[in-house]
Amino acid sequence: MHGEPKSKSEILSVSDGTLTEADARAMLERIRWPNGVHCVFADCGGAEAYKIEVKAGKRNDGRFVGPRHLFKCKACRRQFSVTKGTIFEDSKIPLRTWIMVMYRMCSSKKGVSAHQIHREFGIKYESAWFMCHRIRYAMQDKNPLLLSGTIEADETYIGPRRRRGSPTTRERIKDEQEMGLRPQPVRDWREGKQIVFGIVERGGKARTMHIKDATKDEINPILIKNIDLKESRLITDAHPSYRLIRHHLPHDVIKHELEYVRGDVHTQNIESYWSTLKRGLFGTFHHVGENHLGQYLSEFEYRFNRRKITDADRFYALLGQIEGRLAWYLKDDPSLV
Ligand SMILES: [Zn+2]
Numbered sequence: 001m002h003g004e005p006k007s008k009s010e011i012l013s014v015s016d017g018t019l020t021e022a023d024a025r026a027m028l029e030r031i032r033w034p035n036g037v038h039c040v041f042a043d044c045g046g047a048e049a050y051k052i053e054v055k056a057g058k059r060n061d062g063r064f065v066g067p068r069h070l071f072k073c074k075a076c077r078r079q080f081s082v083t084k085g086t087i088f089e090d091s092k093i094p095l096r097t098w099i100m101v102m103y104r105m106c107s108s109k110k111g112v113s114a115h116q117i118h119r120e121f122g123i124k125y126e127s128a129w130f131m132c133h134r135i136r137y138a139m140q141d142k143n144p145l146l147l148s149g150t151i152e153a154d155e156t157y158i159g160p161r162r163r164r165g166s167p168t169t170r171e172r173i174k175d176e177q178e179m180g181l182r183p184q185p186v187r188d189w190r191e192g193k194q195i196v197f198g199i200v201e202r203g204g205k206a207r208t209m210h211i212k213d214a215t216k217d218e219i220n221p222i223l224i225k226n227i228d229l230k231e232s233r234l235i236t237d238a239h240p241s242y243r244l245i246r247h248h249l250p251h252d253v254i255k256h257e258l259e260y261v262r263g264d265v266h267t268q269n270i271e272s273y274w275s276t277l278k279r280g281l282f283g284t285f286h287h288v289g290e291n292h293l294g295q296y297l298s299e300f301e302y303r304f305n306r307r308k309i310t311d312a313d314r315f316y317a318l319l320g321q322i323e324g325r326l327a328w329y330l331k332d333d334p335s336l337v
Pocket residue numbers: 039040041044045046073074075076077078
């Protein structure tokens with residue numbers, strides 16, 4: 001597990017912005033290697049490494065580099081830094097900024113936009129955007145366990161609302177449509193929207209994903225793969241996609257045209273999850289690209305699934321899962337050296 005926080009003042013310095021670069025590095029070393037520094041190269045994994053300080057100076061290619069704090073593996077003799085193989089690798093942004101932004105993303109309920117990070121920390125917007133996405137990658141649940149117990153599932157549509165023209169114009173158009181002077185709108189309200197499917201354990205974890213179609217062929221395999229079928233009971237609305245799932249686990253349906261609650265049969269937990277997600281997405285992020293929706297979902301899930309612990313614990317837990325890198329951000333990230 002991740003190293004224990006050194007002191008209360010450490011988390012204070014993260015939240016009030018007084019964290020120094022040296023403290024940030026020490027914090028990361030402690031959390032990454034609680035039992036002493038290990039070689040980060042997968043083909044070695046040597047258990048002994050020592051610190052080396054490389055002075056600032058010109059490199060062979062003529063570029064000037066600042067002082068570097070490296071480790072050298074006793075077994076394979078290779079050098080590495082504390083950020084090697086993590087989401088911070090090769091970033092020009094100071095480690096202290098990374099750590100403070102991570103804390104902000106862990107502690108604010110609706111999330112923090114790249115624009116806010118850009119303004120608050122004085123980083124270029126593009127760099128802030130990539131930074132947030134790298135952090136979302138760390139937030140992703142990479143070894144999801146089966147969900148169990150009383151489970152609610154539902155799908156929701158995320159995307160721009162169509163509200164063109166002023167209220168009076170919209171009213172006039174509606175009147176004209178009713179009088180037959182104008183064709184009835186034929187557009188499907190789902191057009192241009194993204195579908196998100198979600199499963200929530202009552203009192204427990206949520207799992208959400210961006211799907212193409214809310215059909216049984218897409219939804220049933222997700223339910224079967226993510227739920228402990230022997231230990232669970234599923235509750236959904238009367239959407240036809242869930243009709244055959246009763247062959248896999250007990251299934252209760254609440255018909256929303258008739259009622260919203262029948263005893264303990266309701267989908268209020270997943271619905272409240274959707275409302276937090278939508279308030280966050282529209283209020284904070286304004287526009288979420290289709291290609292990146294999945295990563296925003298990881299961010300909301302990360303916070304929700306750790307809602308019962310403190311901001312500080314949620315942050316230290318995230319620092320404990322910074323290893324790994326995303327292929328797509330390495331291509332375009334402007335903050336790379
Ligand atoms: Zn090694």
